[in-house]
Amino acid sequence: MNTWIFQGNPKVFDINSYIKNHKYIWWSLRQEHFLDKIELGDEVFLWRSDGNNRGTGGILAKARVISLPEERADDENAKNYWYTDEWENPYLAIKLEVLQVRLEDGFISRLSLLEHPILKELLILRLRQKTNYLLSPEHAIILQKLWNNSHNSVQSKVNVEINMKNLVSGDITETEREQVIKSRIGQSVFKKELVAMERKCQLCGVCDERFLIASHIKPWSKSNHKERLDVNNGLLLCPNHDSLFDKGYISFDDNGTILISKSLDEDTKVFLNINDHMNIEINVKRKHYIEWHRNNVFTKLESLHRKI
Numbered sequence: 001m002n003t004w005i006f007q008g009n010p011k012v013f014d015i016n017s018y019i020k021n022h023k024y025i026w027w028s029l030r031q032e033h034f035l036d037k038i039e040l041g042d043e044v045f046l047w048r049s050d051g052n053n054r055g056t057g058g059i060l061a062k063a064r065v066i067s068l069p070e071e072r073a074d075d076e077n078a079k080n081y082w083y084t085d086e087w088e089n090p091y092l093a094i095k096l097e098v099l100q101v102r103l104e105d106g107f108i109s110r111l112s113l114l115e116h117p118i119l120k121e122l123l124i125l126r127l128r129q130k131t132n133y134l135l136s137p138e139h140a141i142i143l144q145k146l147w148n149n150s151h152n153s154v155q156s157k158v159n160v161e162i163n164m165k166n167l168v169s170g171d172i173t174e175t176e177r178e179q180v181i182k183s184r185i186g187q188s189v190f191k192k193e194l195v196a197m198e199r200k201c202q203l204c205g206v207c208d209e210r211f212l213i214a215s216h217i218k219p220w221s222k223s224n225h226k227e228r229l230d231v232n233n234g235l236l237l238c239p240n241h242d243s244l245f246d247k248g249y250i251s252f253d254d255n256g257t258i259l260i261s262k263s264l265d266e267d268t269k270v271f272l273n274i275n276d277h278m279n280i281e282i283n284v285k286r287k288h289y290i291e292w293h294r295n296n297v298f299t300k301l302e303s304l305h306r307k308i
């Protein structure tokens with residue numbers, strides 16, 4: 001599966017309303033060398049360019065590819081949103097299902113990406129004129145993570161700092177305050193500490209740092225500022241195991257032995273490289289984070305499957 005960024009220009013097209021008002025939308029494929037690369041189910045982040053308002057661009061929605069590229073013309077649905085007659089010309093387009101729209105809360109601004117330690121390398125930040133951008137697997141994972149973490153939280157550094165001011169009245173020091181800002185923006189301190197401690201995926205041993213994700217066991221959005229910086233609340237995993245843990249398909253008991261969702265059949269477990277003999281190191285401090293994950297993420301998913 002690929003992950004893409006598709007860009008739209010609010011100067012020629014009312015991208016906000018189009019995305020907000022329709023669950024199914026069409027997006028043009030202008031970089032035609034990608035014709036064979038688009039697959040059903042691919043993830044797409046929708047990017048609104050600055051248009052006439054400098055500094056307003058960024059990612060405002062996530063969608064999924066549900067048709068392969070096809071020639072289209074006279075799209076009645078989209079017509080009302082164009083400020084030009086461009087829609088009249090036949091064009092190659094892809095049908096998307098809009099999954100999440102975040103016009104304000106959770107919007108990932110271009111400016112905040114420019115400050116991100118890794119995502120600042122995104123091609124769209126350097127070559128701004130294209131419509132379709134294919135992300136590298138590393139960028140895809142990190143952007144996905146950022147998108148998941150930014151809901152109900154603030155994105156721009158300015159907002160983070162305003163938030164931090166509210167925290168000053170609490171009992172954290174200046175250093176901690178700075179670390180919180182850093183960990184919010186890049187989570188780099190947190191990851192560095194965790195990599196130094198654990199060095200590899202705690203379940204399979206992948207040790208190439210480029211593919212290691214420093215996950216919060218109790219998610220960032222649910223943690224207080226101390227928990228956000230606490231390395232005991234971290235678990236170093238490869239993208240595969242991180243995704244299973246993050247979504248609650250696996251968790252651990254008090255001894256660190258893996259718990260696997262009953263919704264996964266034996267074949268799936270083999271393909272996803274999980275088995276009942278796996279375990280992680282548990283210390284007293286980590287135990288209560290794991291307990292939180294087990295009770296709030298893992299068990300919730302399990303009961304959901306039981307209902308279905």
Ligand SMILES: [Zn+2]
Nearest residue numbers: 201204238241
């Ligand atoms: Zn792994």
